[in-house]
Amino acid sequence: MAEGLSWTVYDADTLTQAEIYGQVLCDLGKMRPDIVGLSADLAKSTKIGKFQDHFPDRFFNVGIAEQNLFGVAAGLAKSGLLPFVSTMAAFTAMRAAEQVRTDICYQNLNVKIIATHGGASFGQAGTTHHCTEDIAIMRSFANMTVIVPADGIETANAVKQCVNWPGPVYIRIGRGFEPRYYDSEEYGFQIGKAVELASGTDITLICCGITVFHAMEAAKILKENDGLSVRVLNMHTIKPLDTEAVLKAVTETRRVIVFEEHNLIGGLGSAVAEVIADNGKGCAFKRVGIPDCYCEVGYPEDLYTHYKLDADGVLETVREVMNMDFEEDEDWEDEV
Known part of the structure; x- marks a missing residue:
């Protein structure tokens, strides 16, 4: 575990993937004052609300306006900050696809997107909240890195490594208590390497x-x-x-x-x-x-x-x- 991080692998049995990323982001925020968080009125559902609690002056809720969410993130990145944006995968990949593509990817901006409720993980919510097209959409955007972690432990690794990975990153996670596979963070995780x-x-x-x-x-x-x-x-x-x-x-x-x-x-x-x-x-x-x-x-x-x-x-x-x-x-x- 990197110095200064409070999250441990033992939390993987009691926290969802989203809760783990929220905690890791708070830990990173203590070490990186340039990190800012953004939400479109879903801070509680996506768990980026933890960052809001710890750093209220570095968190921006744009309301139910996902297109604006990514436009604002692009502006913050152009200002030298490191935005972490979180909303549901369906809203990221489809409702705000143009803004992700043109505002962020076209300019190759350093924006990190944590998309929750990916795939069929919110299956009971219906078709509007399913997201089974996002990988295809996101990997078609030039400059975009696409990561789909296996569990909460891998989510923690992905969030930590993406901080120093250049350009836009899309991390797709689930909604609930997906089963944990890894017992430790030390298994050789590297972005771009199976x-x-x-x-x-x-x-x-x-x-x-x-x-x-x-x-x-x-x-x-x-x-x-x-x-x-x-x-x-x-x-x-x-x-x-x-x-x-x-x-x-x-x-x-x-x-x-x-x-x-x-x-x-x-x-x-x-x-x-x-x-x-x-x-x-x-x-x-x-x-x-x-x-x-x-x-x-x-x-x-x-x-x-x-x-x-x-x-x-x-x-x-x-x-x-x-x-x-x-x-x-x-x-x-x-x-x-």
């Missing part, structure tokens, strides 16, 4: 966010019951993507499945597929996520089951892909 959680030679699972936990649960079962050697990559940074890790997995396992809590179009699966195609590689490949439709309404856990993003869904998909036929020779020439 974390290999399990080594394997038979198949690779590439995941982000909530699916990391479920993929690891499934990998244990597959090893014990199916005798499979399953590699699991936590691809927490969607942009810039760790292309080296992707190509290494394709070459060494020749079977790859991507799991994500996002629309199948434009998300992590699309990013991985682009790397494979651009490099002329061939493998048994499958993407698992929300199909090209609006997400069903229901509790997040039920939606993860419905869209085969939980451990049982991972098991089913892995067994399906293991039965796929493909050319498994070492000559790549015919695949270019």
Whole structure:
């Protein structure tokens, strides 16, 4: 833990991802007087209200006006400050998409966006509050870095590292008590570098966010019951993507499945597929996520089951892909 930070890994069992980021941001604020916080009347819901309590003179609530929220953040960044902006992912990626793109990304401003309630994590709130398109939107903006942490501990790491990462950063987190995967912050988190959680030679699972936990649960079962050697990559940074890790997995396992809590179009699966195609590689490949439709309404856990993003869904998909036929020779020439 960095000097001066009060948050510890033991808090991960009692705090949501958003509450952890709120605490970490307060700790960083004590060391960095240039950090300011912004909200669009959702400080309590997104937990940036903790920063407001500690630094009322460095916090700005623009009201229910998300477009203005990001315009103000851009102005503060131009003034030499380091704005952390927090609102729901749906409002960030869609209601204020133009302002994020033109005011922040076009000028390559040092604005950090913490988008809460991502994916289907607010499933019972309905389609207006789901956000299964944001990764596709945000990674299409030049200069934007996109991070989807696996749990609260990884959220803390992402928030701390993004302070010194140049340009705009989009960190997408959930709403509630997503299960904790990591036991410590010391596992080698680096923006832009995948974390290999399990080594394997038979198949690779590439995941982000909530699916990391479920993929690891499934990998244990597959090893014990199916005798499979399953590699699991936590691809927490969607942009810039760790292309080296992707190509290494394709070459060494020749079977790859991507799991994500996002629309199948434009998300992590699309990013991985682009790397494979651009490099002329061939493998048994499958993407698992929300199909090209609006997400069903229901509790997040039920939606993860419905869209085969939980451990049982991972098991089913892995067994399906293991039965796929493909050319498994070492000559790549015919695949270019």
